[in-house]
Amino acid sequence: MAQHIVSSFDEELRQLDQLLREMDELSGSMIRRATQALLEADVELAQKVVTDDREVDAKQRDLDDRAVTLIARRQPMAQDLRLVVGTIRMAADIERIGDLAKNIAKRVGAVGQTPISPELSASIQSMSDLVLKQVDAVIEHYVARRPEDLVELRDNDEKIDIFYTSIFRELLTYMMEDPRKITACTHLLFCAKNLERVGDHVTNIAENAYYILTGQQLPVGRPKQDELSRMESTKGS
């Protein structure tokens, strides 16, 4: 039986990083294209995004298999174990980001040709751009082993939540003004919600990455105010 060449532990970790990076790049690209497909009613582009999700899933399975085999074979202790398990968790979050992009893409047909106002379109585009920036940055900082740069990602997530609340309100207004737009607007609402959830996954990844690199919890920024409490507090206005 042919013997596999036993690579070094560091080399195997580097391969996990590489897979993580590939998953992240593909998921980010899916968000970018899903948003474009949504705003341009491009059903063909949307279909491509749906198909790409399988590749993210396959890469996750590959990463999981390698990581688990690594744990079983090398019995890493303390920091190394934390790193490998943390990588599995980060990959699970990236896989969910791919799912969310796919879900946006699947709604492109349902939104159809319903005209989207330039203001709403600009809001969704800006929200998507910010989300994408976060998705790109989190793995970049992790792979470069820069824990200090992960801190600002959590603060940026607050901006994504504010975008979401604003789009939520904008959509409610459109629905009230023109009941014929209600169906399309509810799909857009889910799309905006999906982008907001991508932001939450980036925060999860940042927390995991920070913990892997420092053994500490990511420092708490200002307390996160979510959509509901924010809406509650301004209910009278």
Added chain:
Amino acid sequence: MAQHIVSSFDEELRQLDQLLREMDELSGSMIRRATQALLEADVELAQKVVTDDREVDAKQRDLDDRAVTLIARRQPMAQDLRLVVGTIRMAADIERIGDLAKNIAKRVGAVGQTPISPELSASIQSMSDLVLKQVDAVIEHYVARRPEDLVELRDNDEKIDIFYTSIFRELLTYMMEDPRKITACTHLLFCAKNLERVGDHVTNIAENAYYILTGQQLPVGRPKQDELSRMESTKGS
């Protein structure tokens, strides 16, 4: 230094099963109470559900720690490794179910006293009951090592999806009839979507459990038709 008593591998696996079961029971109870809080506008009950989510999270961390330590220490091979890794994955899905119940609970305040029609209330209750039945059953079948019973869970998920599509349409109708209800209805829409997503997590758990127990993929039932394709196909009606 005091020596810990080394328990048997089987005993450690039994403990993982027990934690999985506790997480599942608590998440199920959170769904039941979140639905009740929503339909009875019971803000206090909702708050209790939000708090309970921390316990689910703590149990998941406990399970993860034990499972990872088990892998590193015992180096299980093939089937045992599949079992331990599968348990970590199932716990992650149960943790998400708790999150979804919490999210429903957090919307109770925003829906507020907006009257919900008896028909809609009955639909949401029935959907929630079916979802809860699935959540209870999946871990029960797994812990009892009954892979054959897992198959019907996936078929039941189709019924949950049909409920969701019907509630989605009902809510659209209410919104069109009375724009003042739009805000409350969008929150109810997210609640129904959350219940539908719980169903998806149960399917994930069933797939994992079946694979752990048999080494095979869960047999494919009839192809899943999702909300969007179902709506597309009846768009003209």
